[in-house]
Amino acid sequence: MFSTLDVEIRPGSGLGAFELGNVVLRIFPYSVIQDCVGASLWNIIHMLRQMQHLFPQVEIKYDPDTSSTTPIILHLRPHLDLLFSGKHQRLRTICVRRLRDTSPPVTLRYKDVVLSSADEVLRRVGTSRTFGPTYPGDDLRYPGVWFGFEEDGIGEGRKGAVYHEDRSQEVKRVLISQKEVDTEEGDALGEIAECPIMNGDIALAIAKVHDGVTLHFHPSTSTPVHVRIGTTTAQDLAVILGPPLHVHYKEDDRMTIHSSLHDESDTGYFYNYFQHGIDFYISGNTHTVQKIVLQSNVPGTPLFQVYKRCNWEIEGKPEDDEDDTPPRKRFYDRFETISHFLNPREPPPSMLLDRTNDEENITLPSPATRLYGYDGVILEVSEASQVLTITLF
Known part of the structure; x- marks a missing residue:
């Protein structure tokens, strides 16, 4: 029996324990510890070693031909891909995939709303109700979070295009990234903007x-x-x-x-x-x-x-x-x-x-x-x- 991966989406900030740009303070007896989870590849892997019960299978993907500056992907089977920038090795984008895979099941939350779970299918209409209107296109794009309807790739439909949406279309992927770098002109594999978690x-x-x-x-x-x-x-x-x-x-x-x-x-x-x-x-x-x-x-x-x-x-x-x-x-x-x-x-x-x-x-x-x-x-x-x-x- 698999335990459910229950995580909260924070647009522009992170997903669950993975932080893109905010500092998390955890209070222990007699001390306050600044937790830098998500700040760097080193921090993330160090944390994953202590969470093998949740993420027993971790793959590291990179380009061996450019090993010094290659962007790195940590694939946490089956749901999460963590993309790190090539130079500073900092967490840039989090991708949640295979939302219907039940081994283990994954529950996505936003504030007090359950977006997707074993019993709840996330669709285009539900996303729009929760996050509001956005420009028409193949994906629903909001500051710091994208919702995609294909397992791989990013849609090309942009503002101003003639587009007939399917309200019942099922969300297949969710991407969370920094708001500062989440732009059409931004380099998808570039470095993240300086933020307080780096201090x-x-x-x-x-x-x-x-x-x-x-x-x-x-x-x-x-x-x-x-x-x-x-x-x-x-x-x-x-x-x-x-x-x-x-x-x-x-x-x-x-x-x-x-x-x-x-x-x-x-x-x-x-x-x-x-x-x-x-x-x-x-x-x-x-x-x-x-x-x-x-x-x-x-x-x-x-x-x-x-x-x-x-x-x-x-x-x-x-x-x-x-x-x-x-x-x-x-x-x-x-x-x-x-x-x-x-x-x-x-x-x-x-x-x-x-x-x-x-x-x-x-x-x-x-x-x-x-x-x-x-x-x-x-x-x-x-x-x-x-x-x-x-x-x-």
Whole structure:
């Protein structure tokens, strides 16, 4: 016996536990927790792992040919498709499908009205009664929510067209998206507009070799923060980013081979900020930042979904003193481009790394990556020439 999936439609905002643009506050004993469900791919999958009783089957769909910037669809069988934008991996559109499938049955509500259930068929006339008039067309489109009458595809009928509607036509799909991007001219696979649920997240991380990283936060009016190698302390990080989700006390010796300055007597530790896609290696002696690791969260790679995507860029030196736009390379640029940017000569020798050696239950088509060491920076690169992590030291 399947339990019913009972969810409320919030046009422009979300569906059930999945949020597009609003912050949900949940009160627990002695604390108030801001729940960021729906803010990012990392948040959503983390939540789904705790809701396997409701969503036992989850498929991740993406384009392997553009794995760094591919839009991603989470298919929660059989009813839900969650579309995430390609660059920032944020929830952009929610699609509810197969409304008549009873394994499990789904109930859709809007405010106090049951729109669709095992006993209630949602039709064009019922939609119009609940949401009011809208322009004629193959779909019923309202700010933040669309109702479609085909299982796949979006109707092309637009305002001004001659159209004879069937009042009893059955709704087959419901799409919820942000109102700000729900326009005829909007890119269906583009990025979502900045909204309060992003506040406190890192919008951009600008990395400088032999220096550190400058973190830009949402909202865009926030003041950037500079984390310097050898200067910023663990206490500073706690003030800037809050306490880490995890503290790891063993350094990966596979990385120390690239550093001639490594002190074997300094047993440091990592501050892991999985929710920001950043690790900081901190000296056990001085408690200052010694290394910074930025994660790309590329689908199909060993570290996918361990960390949230960090939107990083490597900044080079300005061409002259008056150049206020120094050159940069971004996380989605190919390894060959970034390597030439760091050093115009041939790439250095690499180390082979297979992160699945320590994980018995992970099987990937191409699990091996390579580590390339440059002066002050290490690149971890996939077989598809995507830079998966950068390490500043």
